[in-house]
Amino acid sequence: MVDSNNAPAGAPATATPPEPATEPQPAPEPVTDQQSPPNPAREPETPTELATETQSPPRPANEPQSEILPASHWAQVPLPEEPQDDGDDDSAYGEAASSTASLSASVLEYRTLHGRTFHSDMGKAESWIPNDEQQQDSMDIHHHMCTLALEDKLFLAPLQPEKIQKVVDIGTGTGIWAIDFADKFPNAEVIGTDVSPIQPPWVPPGVKFELDDANLPWTWADNTFDYVHVRCLFGSIVDWSALYREAFRCCKPGGWFEDFENSINMLSDDGSVAPGSPMDQWGQVFWAGGEKFGRTFRVVEDEIQRKCMEEAGFVDITVWEHRCPIGTWPSDPRLKTLGQFSKMVLESDAEGYVLYMWNAVMGWSPEEIQVYLAHLRRQLRDKNTHASYRQTVVYGRKPEPDEVRA
Numbered sequence: 001m002v003d004s005n006n007a008p009a010g011a012p013a014t015a016t017p018p019e020p021a022t023e024p025q026p027a028p029e030p031v032t033d034q035q036s037p038p039n040p041a042r043e044p045e046t047p048t049e050l051a052t053e054t055q056s057p058p059r060p061a062n063e064p065q066s067e068i069l070p071a072s073h074w075a076q077v078p079l080p081e082e083p084q085d086d087g088d089d090d091s092a093y094g095e096a097a098s099s100t101a102s103l104s105a106s107v108l109e110y111r112t113l114h115g116r117t118f119h120s121d122m123g124k125a126e127s128w129i130p131n132d133e134q135q136q137d138s139m140d141i142h143h144h145m146c147t148l149a150l151e152d153k154l155f156l157a158p159l160q161p162e163k164i165q166k167v168v169d170i171g172t173g174t175g176i177w178a179i180d181f182a183d184k185f186p187n188a189e190v191i192g193t194d195v196s197p198i199q200p201p202w203v204p205p206g207v208k209f210e211l212d213d214a215n216l217p218w219t220w221a222d223n224t225f226d227y228v229h230v231r232c233l234f235g236s237i238v239d240w241s242a243l244y245r246e247a248f249r250c251c252k253p254g255g256w257f258e259d260f261e262n263s264i265n266m267l268s269d270d271g272s273v274a275p276g277s278p279m280d281q282w283g284q285v286f287w288a289g290g291e292k293f294g295r296t297f298r299v300v301e302d303e304i305q306r307k308c309m310e311e312a313g314f315v316d317i318t319v320w321e322h323r324c325p326i327g328t329w330p331s332d333p334r335l336k337t338l339g340q341f342s343k344m345v346l347e348s349d350a351e352g353y354v355l356y357m358w359n360a361v362m363g364w365s366p367e368e369i370q371v372y373l374a375h376l377r378r379q380l381r382d383k384n385t386h387a388s389y390r391q392t393v394v395y396g397r398k399p400e401p402d403e404v405r406a
């Protein structure tokens with residue numbers, strides 16, 4: 001449960017990670033929070049066609065330069081020894097078998113891929129996230145991790161509780177954010193939408209869930225919501241500008257829209273996530289897969305949230321940037337706990353996160369994926385790896401009509 005709605009008071013961030021060193025250096029603390037006004041427009045990057053599966057999209061100069069290794073690479077390199085478990089964190093998180101309960105209605109006719117289930121056919125939706133119990137558990141750990149990152153907050157927009165009557169959470173997953181929000185705002189009507197009907201039936205009054213494809217025009221009338229919330233739709237959206245336009249249209253004047261996105265790219269400030277290492281390849285393959293799939297995973301890197309929010313017409317846009325550690329390597333207790341949970345998110349369902357993109361989109365065999373994942377798990381447990389990834393929250397307000405005229 002969360003208890004405060006104010007923006008976190010963090011130390012200013014070092015926005016640009018230093019160039020990676022050749023040898024791993026002592027662990028620096030990950031960057032903490034940064035709230036900033038809109039950045040000036042950047043030079044547009046030259047789009048590059050993905051010609052083959054082994055070509056990666058271009059990386060900005062401040063990101064490690066690396067290429068995708070072929071799937072066969074991971075069977076050719078010896079698996080490092082299993083790191084000793086010093087009891088410092090929850091490395092022993094198991095990957096349990098997934099649930100395949102038999103269900104009747106057509107929306108519950110899930111597609112299956114190598115033993116994992118995905119939502120039924122719907123509109124332009126093609127979620128890379130499985131919807132089985134194993135992934136649902138991981139989503140709930142991820143929710144806890146996200147609220148820890150926001151210093152025990154569910155959102156950062158400066159909502160005035162007395163004005164919050166109607167709220168929507170797009171791509172709600174297990175609905176855990178919507179349920180927590182409704183607990184804090186018991187007088188609000190909170191709608192959660194998703195392409196998978198995986199939300200629990202026991203919810204606080206005021207919460208309801210709807211099956212809907214966020215890539216299609218939204219079904220609500222103009223000016224419906226006091227607050228529109230999105231979290232982690234990277235890799236799921238065909239046209240981000242269209243999504244943000246719909247958010248703007250459906251927001252009431254004076255209402256807020258907020259989008260919390262993670263980068264898929266694992267970084268280190270000391271070179272310990274070396275080019276070609278399993279953690280480096282995670283981002284490389286997802287980025288290339290996103291290009292091929294027509295749903296980008298570079299939402300944070302390409303500043304899509306801020307750009308689309310400006311384009312849609314929101315004002316008072318605020319950008320919050322953060323580096324989330326992976327693992328218990330930070331000495332700061334809050335970051336250590338955060339890193340423990342972010343590692344747990346990955347370990348709780350690493351297979352679920354990669355299966356669709358790496359198999360169905362990029363053509364890796366299930367066996368190649370398993371060998372890669374064995375390497376990834378070793379690096380996740382390696383105390384000399386000081387990994388983190390970027391998180392960005394952007395929120396903005398829909399102006400009142402007289403503000404627009406002025």
Ligand SMILES: C[S@@+](CC[C@H](N)C(=O)[O-])C[C@H]1O[C@@H](n2cnc3c(N)ncnc32)[C@H](O)[C@@H]1O
Pocket residue numbers: 119124125126127128129139142143170171172173174176177193194195196212213214215230231232233236
């Ligand atoms: C990474 S999960 C995030 C879940 C939730 N927002 C959270 O942060 O806990 C992405 C969710 O988006 C949903 N999704 C993917 N494509 C979608 C679409 N086109 N329309 C609606 N939901 C979608 C998936 O089913 C999944 O539940």
